[in-house]
Amino acid sequence: MKELNLFTQNDLRRIKKLGLTPRDVEKQMESYRHGSNYLKLNRPCAINDGILSIKKSAMDELIKLYDREAGKFKLLKFVPASGAASRMFAEWFSALEKDGFDSPALNQSFLRNFKKYPFYFLVKQNKRASEFIEQKNVKGLLDYILSSKGLNFGWLPKALIPFHLYSAGEARTALEEHLFEAVQYVRGAGDVCHLHFTISQEHKKDVAEKIKTVKSVYKNLCRIKYKISLSVQSSSTNMLAVDENNLPLRDTSSNLIFRPGGHGSLLTNLQNLDADFIFIKNIDNIVPEKLLRKILPYKKMLGGLALQIQQEIFAVLRQMENDEIDSKQIDEIKNYCSRRLHIVFPRNISRQSLKQQKQIIFSSLHRPLRVCAIVRNEGEPGGAPFWVEERDGNQTLQIVENGHVDRSSPKQMAVWSAAQYFNPVDMVCCTKNYRGEKFNLDSYVNPDAYLITMKNEKGRSLKALESPGLWNGGMAYWNTVFVELPIIVFNPVKTVNDLLRPEHLIQ
Secondary structure, eight states: OGGGGGOOHHHHHHHHHTTOOHHHHHHHHHHHHHOOOOOEEEEEOEETBEEEOOOHHHHHHHHHHHHHHGGGSOEEEEEEOOOBTTTTTHHHHHHHHTTSOSSHHHHHHHHHHGGGSTTHHHHHTSHHHHHHHHTTOHHHHHHHHHSTTTTOGGGSBGGGSEEEEEETTEEEEHHHHHHHHHHTTOOOGGGEEEEEEEEOGGGHHHHHHHHHHHHHHHHHHHTOEEEEEEEEOOGGGOEEOBOTTSOBOBOTTSOBOEEOOOGGGGHHHHHTOOOSEEEEEOTTBOOOHHHHHHHHHHHHHHHHHHHHHHHHHHHHHHHHHTTOOOHHHHHHHHHHHHHHHOOOOOTTGGGSOHHHHHHHHHHHHSSOEEEEEEEEOOSOSSOEEEEEEOTTSOEEEEEEOGGGSOTTOHHHHHHHHTOOEEOOSEEEEEOBOTTSOBOOGGGGOOTTOOEEEEEEETTEEEEEEEOSOTTTGGGTTSEEEEEEOOGGGOOBOOSGGGGGSGGGSOO
């Protein structure tokens, strides 16, 4: 491996300290040299072609099933929450650098709307900051909100930013809203609510202290016992940064530069969790109580559907394990797989022996399951559900990001542009098999679905490698069920101005 000549003994020690091996880093460099891979899109998913549309009566039955059965299982809510709030406040940072917004009218609009933000009362409680409001001092006010001179919001994790105001002085952070929401549908045996937040190392102390402070409040409010765990992205998932010639980048001390490998690296964190049903939802997609009542039935419906399908799959696998399947039943199972799970079998499967057919079907069913909410695309950036053509000619259901689409191909871009649905990251995952054993999630990743992006860091251009996305290539070969939900379930706070949307304002 000639690339190892690029590395000094100090480099090799650093690689080992991260939990990586020289071969791991060599594979990363091979990926850089190869460049990004593209998926081959066959068609976007649609209702009755990869996406379920569930009627009210069926939805009610699934909710009843969930309410009746869920308490028998270990339920957990998994919240990726490592993002810093800096991007959320990007527009305000830009205004701070310019001593205000781009025009007097924008400054006036900012000051006029400021009372609507959930952290207005936090600012008013400080005498100096209150004077900034009275003096209409936009720069002073922004500096107080964003910097360590005041609230320091620009450097906190998004989890600790107040999202909703309930009464004068009582604001809930995104993290607190997730604690409250989880109780409504992740209440297991003994009234225990399990939550897991993935956070960055730099924010771990602040998040842990916040949980310690508010846990008892929500425990009493919701009459629940919380089991809350935190994890950080493993350093062994970090990626070497390279320059435009694919040579390793170094800092001013000549140390190799490694970067986090994107949210796909959280697959390791997911692997380490012990739960039967894991609800995944992003930290910034959370609503106040008034809207939660409308969203809750859909959460339970997703859980009920996951529970129902898992029971069906387990029943079939146990039958097959006991060798209780004849040729007629094989055909019925194949129809079930196609209709219920959208599994596409090889065209020649019916010409193969009964034993070979059983092996193919068993392998197709014996894998992790996810039930994913899908909403109508209203222009939000992000992934979408597609039928993807695999190298063996089969097709799979996947959530595809635009980085995996060949933009030089008019045909592929036409397929991409035809997508009418969007991934809000709202899903239920079943990561145990019919024997109660945890699947090895790495076995169901599409390793070719990594991404390479160009970044600019401190004036230097660099290439950054990202692992296959957690709900993209990271779950490429799970059994996937897409379910259409109304747009009301998707209420992200990507920018601070999203907090002024009606769904986030408390009347």
